[in-house]
Amino acid sequence: MGKTLFEKVWDAHVVAQDPGAPAVLYIDAHLIHEVTSPQAFALLRERGLKVRRPDRTFATMDHAIPTRDLDIALWPQDAARQVETLRRNCRDFGITLFDIQGDVQGIVHVVGPEMGITQPGMTIVCGDSHTSTHGAFGALAFGIGTSEVAHVLATQCLLQRKPKTFAINVEGELGFGVTAKDIILAIIARNGAAGGVGYVFEYRGSAIRSLSMANRMTICNMSIEGGARAGLIAPDEKTFQWLQGRPYAPQGPDWERAVAYWRTLHSDPDAVFDREMTLDAGELEPMVTYGTNPGQGIPISGRIPYPEELEDPGERRSLLAALEYMGLKPGQKMEGQRVDIVFLGSCTNSRIEDLREAAKIVRGRKVADHVQALVVPGSKAVKRQAEEEGLDRIFVEAGFEWRGAGCSMCLAMNEDKAPAGKYVASTSNRNFRGRQGPGARSLLMSPIMAAAAAVEGRVVDVRELMREPLAV
Amino acid sequence: MEPFRTLRARAVPLRAENVDTDQIIPAQYLTAVTREGMGQGLFSGWRYHPDGTPNPDFVLNQPQYAGAEILIAGRNFGTGSSREHAVWALLQYGFRAVIAPSFADIFFNNALKNGLLPVRLPEEAVQMLWDLVEEEPDTPIRIDLERQIVTLPDGQELGFPIDPFRKMCLLQGMDDLGYLLSKEPEIAAYEARSPW
Numbered sequence: 001m002g003k004t005l006f007e008k009v010w011d012a013h014v015v016a017q018d019p020g021a022p023a024v025l026y027i028d029a030h031l032i033h034e035v036t037s038p039q040a041f042a043l044l045r046e047r048g049l050k051v052r053r054p055d056r057t058f059a060t061m062d063h064a065i066p067t068r069d070l071d072i073a074l075w076p077q078d079a080a081r082q083v084e085t086l087r088r089n090c091r092d093f094g095i096t097l098f099d100i101q102g103d104v105q106g107i108v109h110v111v112g113p114e115m116g117i118t119q120p121g122m123t124i125v126c127g128d129s130h131t132s133t134h135g136a137f138g139a140l141a142f143g144i145g146t147s148e149v150a151h152v153l154a155t156q157c158l159l160q161r162k163p164k165t166f167a168i169n170v171e172g173e174l175g176f177g178v179t180a181k182d183i184i185l186a187i188i189a190r191n192g193a194a195g196g197v198g199y200v201f202e203y204r205g206s207a208i209r210s211l212s213m214a215n216r217m218t219i220c221n222m223s224i225e226g227g228a229r230a231g232l233i234a235p236d237e238k239t240f241q242w243l244q245g246r247p248y249a250p251q252g253p254d255w256e257r258a259v260a261y262w263r264t265l266h267s268d269p270d271a272v273f274d275r276e277m278t279l280d281a282g283e284l285e286p287m288v289t290y291g292t293n294p295g296q297g298i299p300i301s302g303r304i305p306y307p308e309e310l311e312d313p314g315e316r317r318s319l320l321a322a323l324e325y326m327g328l329k330p331g332q333k334m335e336g337q338r339v340d341i342v343f344l345g346s347c348t349n350s351r352i353e354d355l356r357e358a359a360k361i362v363r364g365r366k367v368a369d370h371v372q373a374l375v376v377p378g379s380k381a382v383k384r385q386a387e388e389e390g391l392d393r394i395f396v397e398a399g400f401e402w403r404g405a406g407c408s409m410c411l412a413m414n415e416d417k418a419p420a421g422k423y424v425a426s427t428s429n430r431n432f433r434g435r436q437g438p439g440a441r442s443l444l445m446s447p448i449m450a451a452a453a454a455v456e457g458r459v460v461d462v463r464e465l466m467r468e469p470l471a472v
Numbered sequence: 473m474e475p476f477r478t479l480r481a482r483a484v485p486l487r488a489e490n491v492d493t494d495q496i497i498p499a500q501y502l503t504a505v506t507r508e509g510m511g512q513g514l515f516s517g518w519r520y521h522p523d524g525t526p527n528p529d530f531v532l533n534q535p536q537y538a539g540a541e542i543l544i545a546g547r548n549f550g551t552g553s554s555r556e557h558a559v560w561a562l563l564q565y566g567f568r569a570v571i572a573p574s575f576a577d578i579f580f581n582n583a584l585k586n587g588l589l590p591v592r593l594p595e596e597a598v599q600m601l602w603d604l605v606e607e608e609p610d611t612p613i614r615i616d617l618e619r620q621i622v623t624l625p626d627g628q629e630l631g632f633p634i635d636p637f638r639k640m641c642l643l644q645g646m647d648d649l650g651y652l653l654s655k656e657p658e659i660a661a662y663e664a665r666s667p668w
């Protein structure tokens with residue numbers, strides 16, 4: 001019997017397997033950041049341990065840092081302390097740090113691929129659940145807790161039970177105005193936020209193959225919102241092309257060897273998955289979430305369910321609690337819903353491709369008077385590229401703020417947060433209560449849908465704006 | 473890590489599904505560089521009004537549940553962010569076990585690695601426990617990890633599954649690090665043959 005892509009990567013990384021015990025899995029790349037690593041380094045110091053592979057460990061600063069100002073002297077004390085702690089830990093243990101002062105900085109899941117650290121067939125972990133993003137390159141990548149960060153620092157290994165496999169086939173062509181974000185929101189709406197618990201997703205099918213690397217990252221990013229720790233896409237020519245020449249990508253003869261190996265990384269035709277589902281890309285519409293978990297999403301033409309329509313008492317309870325928090329009603333359409341803040345950013349949708357698409361909608365238009373809109377590029381490289389292309393001017397002229405790179409209003413760890421009661425059209429991945437600020441109400445959607453919401457001041461079907469001639 | 477063998481304690485009913493780690497410990501508590509001080513942040517968005525006063529409607533603030541060491545929650549508990557702070561917060565507040573129909577993967581792992589026992593019981597059993605501790609908040613619930621059984625005061629026993637390796641670690645208060653360090657020769661051999 002053939003193997004799935006996941007099994008190939010898994011099998012190549014099992015260091016040891018005692019009977020009855022979980023596998024000892026080798027980790028090729030370990031990404032760390034300022035928020036979930038300090039306690040892990042403290043544990044290393046307590047036990048007198050070294051970092052086994054500082055050459056395979058890379059640190060970024062993204063979660064806690066304010067994006068308005070990179071001058072640490074002006075920061076809140078706790079964010080400054082986390083950044084200083086990470087600097088000291090990287091210095092003491094010899095780890096490469098992409099510091100806020102340097103040229104390379106940004107959200108860990110944007111910077112890793114950008115630098116070519118992320119490669120097909122690797123195992124990649126980070127103390128962050130959206131590590132699943134790197135699966136877009138055919139890597140087995142997943143989030144871990146701080147104890148596990150310490151384990152990987154000390155041994156470059158993790159104790160893991162082998163998860164089950166779940167093939168998600170997306171076939172056909174996406175319609176006009178429908179994006180990768182809509183694919184993943186639709187998958188989660190269908191399967192539920194816990195639908196993938198215990199599984200690793202593999203996204204397959206013609207619709208997935210036709211996506212750009214940025215769009216593939218958007219999909220894999222939200223595997224965790226579907227309950228799966230990891231999501232993979234088989235690497236192909238697009239993947240190789242994207243990686244070639246990046247700073248940490250293999251060079252010369254190593255590159256040829258690597259590509260030859262990478263070409264073997266796909267599920268064999270006779271491989272068997274534990275579960276499968278199929279989605280017709282042609283039937284999808286732009287999606288919007290209405291609730292407080294990412295599974296509570298509907299197409300733009302749809303309406304919020306009535307509790308009576310849900311059979312399960314738990315689902316009903318979740319729906320009622322969510323609608324109360326969100327200030328929304330059963331049966332309501334999301335189209336027309338007022339929006340107060342628009343956040344274009346996060347590791348889901350802050351890449352140059354996302355900004356380009358959003359800028360096309362914004363160009364020649366103005367942000368609605370009552371709306372505060374901000375663009376937070378995923379990395380300094382994205383920011384520089386956007387500025388070279390003049391995207392920053394398009395956004396600023398329309399009335400957006402143009403920020404520095406970081407997580408920002410995706411998790412609201414600093415002053416980048418939305419006030420209570422406000423509706424946030426957000427390109428991020430989580431609509432949990434208070435995720436974007438205590439009491440704030442998140443509506444997850446694609447970058448073009450968020451851009452349209454910014455100019456209209458309410459949730460609209462972006463396809464209508466795309467049909468209108470540009471006002472330039 | 474503290475070993476976990478048996479626990480006899482009162483329980484709090486948290487009738488909510490998909491409780492995410494942003495609820496368990498909101499982002500503003502993640503600015504710490506140590507593990508301490510998480511207990512006060514536990515469910516802070518639910519426990520306190522925006523002005524900082526306790527919200528008497530939230531179940532953890534109800535006097536009849538003070539001192540409970542078991543949390544009974546709905547399915548997919550601990551979904552979302554990988555923050556281990558969520559587990560530290562539950563432990564520091566005084567919880568030793570969480571009963572739910574299902575848990576999110578990363579939270580589940582984090583719990584086991586800190587000696588917080590995640591107990592998976594069927595939906596109906598969780599419903600029954602919710603009703604029971606709402607009616608009789610003083611009901612003691614006994615969890616026996618060795619036998620993998622939750623026992624109610626009337627003698628009713630509910631079995632729960634747990635990975636045998638994780639069970640052994642919990643019973644002995646052993647963490648993964650010692651085990652992984654003991655694999656040093658295998659790790660070195662793997663590195664020597666790995667193409668990376």
Ligand code: SF4
Nearest residue numbers: 130346347407410411
């Ligand atoms: S952008 Fe948001 S989801 Fe992504 S790593 Fe940062 S906080 Fe996590």
